Amino acid sequence: MLRKILAAGLIILLFLQSGCAFLQDQGYDGYVEIDADGHSQRRVTSAIPPQTKPNGQPYTLAYIDMDPYPITGMILYYIIMGFRDEGWISFDYLPFDPADTDAGALINWLAERDIGPYIRFDKAANYYTEYQEREYIQASLTEHIRNGTVDVVITMGTGPSAMAKSFELSAPVMIVGAVDPIRSGLVDSLEDSGNPNIWAAFDPTTHERQLIYYYDCIPFNNLGIVYYDESISSMNSYLKAAETLDVHIARSKISRIDLSQESEDEYYERLLTEFVRLVERERIDAFLLTTDIIIDVSRTQALLEVFTENNIPVFVQVGEQLVENGALMNVSALEMEGLGIFIARSVTLALTGTPLSELPQEFRNSPFLSLNLDVAERIGFKPTFDTLLACERVFTSGS
Numbered sequence: 001m002l003r004k005i006l007a008a009g010l011i012i013l014l015f016l017q018s019g020c021a022f023l024q025d026q027g028y029d030g031y032v033e034i035d036a037d038g039h040s041q042r043r044v045t046s047a048i049p050p051q052t053k054p055n056g057q058p059y060t061l062a063y064i065d066m067d068p069y070p071i072t073g074m075i076l077y078y079i080i081m082g083f084r085d086e087g088w089i090s091f092d093y094l095p096f097d098p099a100d101t102d103a104g105a106l107i108n109w110l111a112e113r114d115i116g117p118y119i120r121f122d123k124a125a126n127y128y129t130e131y132q133e134r135e136y137i138q139a140s141l142t143e144h145i146r147n148g149t150v151d152v153v154i155t156m157g158t159g160p161s162a163m164a165k166s167f168e169l170s171a172p173v174m175i176v177g178a179v180d181p182i183r184s185g186l187v188d189s190l191e192d193s194g195n196p197n198i199w200a201a202f203d204p205t206t207h208e209r210q211l212i213y214y215y216d217c218i219p220f221n222n223l224g225i226v227y228y229d230e231s232i233s234s235m236n237s238y239l240k241a242a243e244t245l246d247v248h249i250a251r252s253k254i255s256r257i258d259l260s261q262e263s264e265d266e267y268y269e270r271l272l273t274e275f276v277r278l279v280e281r282e283r284i285d286a287f288l289l290t291t292d293i294i295i296d297v298s299r300t301q302a303l304l305e306v307f308t309e310n311n312i313p314v315f316v317q318v319g320e321q322l323v324e325n326g327a328l329m330n331v332s333a334l335e336m337e338g339l340g341i342f343i344a345r346s347v348t349l350a351l352t353g354t355p356l357s358e359l360p361q362e363f364r365n366s367p368f369l370s371l372n373l374d375v376a377e378r379i380g381f382k383p384t385f386d387t388l389l390a391c392e393r394v395f396t397s398g399s
Contacts, residue, residue: 048348050087050118053151058118059351060149062125062141064164065103065156070297071318072156073101075177078340079154079347080106086344089115098336099321103156104128119351125150129160138167145171152350154343158184158232165198172350175200176343179207179291184231190362199356201343201363207237207317208244211288213331214315215245218381220286222248224278226271226293228256233290233317250282257295268299275306289327290317301326311379320370324395328381330370332392339363368392 052058065072077098083089091113096106107126115121125144127137141164144150153173155161161175165186181187181200188194190204211223223242227233235251242249252274257267271293278284287307294300297319304326307314316322316330323330342363349359369387373396376383388394 047086047345048352050116050348051352052117058116058120059151060120060122060125060144061347062127062144062150062153063103063107063121063156064127064129064137064153064160066160067128067130068102068104069292069295070100070321071291072177073103073106074098074336075156075339076103076106077101078336079176079343080110080340081337082340082342082344083119083348085341086348088118088344088348091115122149127160129163134163137163141167141169145169152347154347158186158229161186161200165195169197171197172356173198174343174347174350174356178202178231179234180204180231180236183236187361193356193361196355196357199346199350199359200361201339201346203362203364205237206364207234208241210317210331211238211241211315212245214286214288214329215241215247217329217383217387218286218313220247220313222250222282222284222286224250224252224275224282224284224287225290226252226254226274226278227290228254228292232292238288250278250284252278256292264296268296268303272303272306275303279306279310279312285312287312287314288317289314289322291319294322297321297325308375308378313379313381314375316370320393323370323372323393326372326375328372328375328379332368332370335368371395 063076065076073096077094077096080089080094084091089110091110094106095109104126107121108123111121111123111126122144124140127140129137141150141153150171153164153169153171155164155173155175156177158178158180161173161178161181162184164173175181175186175198178184178186178200181202182189182204186193187198187200190202193199225233225235225238227235230236239249254270254274257264262270275287278287289304294303300322304314308326313329314327316327318330318332320330320332346359350356369390370393371383371387371391373383373394
């Protein structure tokens with residue numbers, strides 16, 4: 001009954017507002033001061049007129065990722081849309097689902113098409129670190145840069161970005177999707193990357209704010225977290241927020257899935273064992289699902305059932321598709337549309353000669369909430385009107 005009432009109420013809400021992830025007007029020249037949660041920040045807001053290299057050739061972008069993963073695919077999708085919105089590339093439509101995009105396939109699709117005279121992609125400069133050897137990637141990138149056939153390298157995530165940084169390339173390396181670039185050693189600080197050829201887009205307090213928001217929605221005392229890397233899971237940020245909230249975090253560190261050592265089924269059995277242990281032995285009253293722990297989204301509901309059947313809310317670090325498939329809620333750590341424009345504009349500034357040291361690295365999100373009403377009903381969580389109003393996406397079976 002609760003689900004039916006709330007679902008009906010949402011129809012009315014859709015007429016009142018289209019969600020809380022509104023993009024700031026970024027059409028001014030130069031920089032604009034934006035106040036978010038009482039903090040000022042500087043965003044790149046100047047739209048650089050599309051242009052070719054001085055020799056009339058298009059700029060070429062290289063791309064490095066770990067492997068096909070919905071979150072990084074979604075980030076790349078909106079970067080590409082940002083380039084299109086800024087007039088740097090053109091196409092009628094992208095035949096990809098932003099929630100389930102293979103980033104490597106998207107780069108290859110773009111490389112096969114005439115997308116205009118300003119930016120191009122190259123299949124030979126499109127890398128997945130899980131499938132290609134480090135030595136091959138380094139040699140390939142170095143050769144491209146030496147020949148002038150790669151102008152900027154976009155790296156996705158902590159591991160691929162650390163690899164690219166270690167190459168000491170002479171072209172700009174622009175880091176996207178790294179959870180904690182400072183703690184992982186990719187950049188020195190928010191104000192200064194410490195390297196003239198390195199730049200990263202990030203918000204250093206987003207996960208602290210995220211956990212505090214979850215606590216405000218559903219207060220908890222003992223939060224369970226399973227992770228394999230402190231930086232990727234933003235563990236330091238969550239511990240700081242937990243100290244502020246005076247709550248405990250029951251941590252469980254596991255090794256990342258390695259298909260050369262175990263099958264996918266064996267990994268998920270190992271993960272489920274940890275989930276059960278946190279419920280039965282640690283007596284957690286909430287759980288935070290961190291990045292890259294459940295890679296196969298189709299397994300989400302079965303794995304999270306141990307929490308749902310014990311009325312334990314599952315919060316998500318990154319990925320609304322995990323909410324759609326069985327978690328309770330996600331306060332987005334990444335505002336995809338705005339992030340895409342921010343990165344696209346930063347890249348085009350770098351392409352046209354702006355030193356990376358002059359490009360602000362901070363992108364403060366305008367977060368939005370995703371909520372699964374079926375899970376909410378099962379665990380006895382009754383969202384307030386304000387919570388529903390803050391939702392960008394609400395998932396329900398409607399039955």
